[in-house]
Amino acid sequence: MIEAVGLTKQYRGVRAVDDLSFTVKPGVVTGFLGPNGAGKSTTMRMLVGLDNPTAGRAAINGVNYRDIRCPITEVGALLDAKAVHPNRSAAAHLKWIAQANGIPVSRVDEVLGLVGLSDVAGKKAGGFSLGMGQRLGLAGALLGDPGVLLLDEPVNGLDPEGIRWVRGLMQTLAREGRTVLVSSHLLSEMAQTAENLVVIGQGKLIADTTVQDFIREHSTRTVVVRAEHLAEFGAALTEEGIGFTEGRDSEGRPSLLVQDRSSDEIGALAYSTGVMLSELSEKAASLEEAFFQMTEGSVQYHGNSAAPAPAPAPKAALPDEK
Structure with a gap:
């Protein structure tokens, strides 16, 4: 713990x-x-x-x-995968750690096999790609089991x-x-x-x-509704005090978007009002959406998402500048 x-x-x-x-x-x-x-x-x-x-x-x-x-x-820790002497091989890097901590050297081969570096055990770490370096760092973290x-x-x-x-x-x-x-x-x-x-x-x-x-808790879910009599169902939603927005799917077909309601609830309302639905789907929020919503005020560095301003047109040369 x-x-x-x-x-x-x-x-x-x-x-x-x-x-x-x-x-x-x-x-x-x-x-x-x-x-x-x-x-x-x-x-x-x-x-x-x-x-x-x-x-x-x-x-x-x-x-x-x-x-x-x-x-x-x-405790096994991987905080900086680059913290390896570039002239040591992967095996040599792990062996000195094992020997310094009383771990059997045979464990080195085990963790190299576990992380998929057995074939490059004798290669110098300085020649490793970023991904191979990460694997070596994981091997070090797992060395002491x-x-x-x-x-x-x-x-x-x-x-x-x-x-x-x-x-x-x-x-x-x-x-x-x-x-x-x-x-x-x-x-x-x-x-x-x-x-x-x-x-x-x-x-x-x-x-x-x-x-x-x-x-x-930190995002919204959306129910997507399509029906032949969409306006009538929109009126039924309004009568029940359920808010919605109008939208279109990827094929341009009109739909209603209902937030913070379950598809079961919307489906039950459609059944009770006699409206046949051609689509009733629930779009679950993602971790990314919830994360951005919760951390929006904690971001230290903000990029400018606006398109860059066009470069000014070159100034025409005066006669004496040619």
Whole structure:
């Protein structure tokens, strides 16, 4: 289990983490989400003792990370996949870590096989692609067979097959009873991988809940209705005090869009009013929509989505400039 209690980190005039408290339980994958600059990396560094909190405390299984006798066998961390000597081979990088922590060297071959790097075990890490570097970082995190894992952007640089593999790996580790905390900006991937979420913005806790509850509580769902007598059904909705907007589907056919009502409720109304529907579908909100709605006021850096202004036309040369 991972616990953060009142974690605060002040850098001169900047409060990177502000009185942050949450718990990560074993048995499920917990996604750690937040916009750039939200304080995710700083929080993870405090959890493993790389940064000292200004206030508050962090505990792994009830103990400060620095008080764990052999941390690598209890906590596996991937915070920076580039933290590898470029002239060491993948095998050599893992072997010195194993030997320094009393781990059998045979474990190196096991984790290299697990992450798919057996064929390049003798290759220097400096020649690895970004995705291969991520796999090596995961191998290092798994080397001590820990019960707690903290992974910062573990799928960064991986191809679709690699992303799917990491997803399955994290879920398998969680099913084994391990505690898995993973940060990522790939919200669609987190929606498929995580069961619980810890969401922060500007260093403060925004949500600590399940993925399903987060989507349900912080977004809207829409019921799409099409019918031959659409105007009559619109009148029935109005009579029942149910708001709607008019829209069109991808083929240009008119439809009604009803928010925050279930398809069962709308279908029952259509049946009671004798209107035959040609479409009754429910569009579920995504994790991305819920995330943007909740963190809109916590985004540190905003891009300009407007089209760039055209470049000014070149000035005509005067006779004496030719």
